[in-house]
Amino acid sequence: MCHNLARSAICEFMRRQLACRPRNDASTFPGSITRHRQAMRIALLIYPQETATVSAGLESTHMTSDKACGFADLVRQRRSCRTYKTDAVPPETVARILDSARLAPSACNKQPWRFAVVTDQATRLRLVREGLQPGIRMEWAAIAPVIFVLGIRKDFITHRLAPRLSGVEYPLLDLGIAGEHLVLQATELGLGTCWIGWIRPRQVRRIVDWPGDITPQALITLGWPALPPSEPRPRLEPGDITKWI
């Protein structure tokens, strides 16, 4: 147990070292390249196999793409945004964000996701007033200049039959991946987003006028943040959620 915890802590430390490693910029971060090398040497001594595997994977990403470090930063910067400016988001920006969602992987490449882009103010208000479950105040969502509605259109074999056999809800997995592509693309462009899962799917479907075979699963608000990002919310430690075998 202790051994596993120590191993995952060290591996996480190595990942961070590699992910945030300075490239050729020792002048900006004096000493950090040396510290990075020392950390890697120690890790290699203690867990040679894991270190080599993690290191090889991350090193190759670094070598092929300068944006690898940018992605790690992006993931750390993202927050749920609940305070928006009223300024519109240009349609081409919204289209670019949707394109990143569209490129997500999906089981059997069935792409069950469907999106409604709601910019009309009256419809956004209806979504917030009639499309949300009671009990949590989310008026802030109507200020966001864009609300995406994320829905699922199920294919019989992959989305109805296969989950019955395996017990795995493929379309929900697919939609979650696409939705987070959308969120991270928006974050990269300086926009704020917030997932909203506390919805009334039937009412939402009626408001966006989707046919009966598309089921809304979530909303995501989009807009320019009106406040600086909040402090990060706590996360479980790698050792609490990971089992290395």
Ligand SMILES: Cc1cc2nc3c(=O)[nH]c(=O)nc-3n(C[C@H](O)[C@H](O)[C@H](O)COP(=O)(O)O)c2cc1C
């Ligand atoms: C599937 C899903 C549903 C969520 N539903 C809501 C919601 O209904 N209302 C809300 O204010 N936030 C909602 N959130 C945002 C979470 O509260 C938030 O992601 C979490 O507290 C972590 O904070 P962070 O996103 O700032 O890191 C949802 C997030 C996810 C992924």
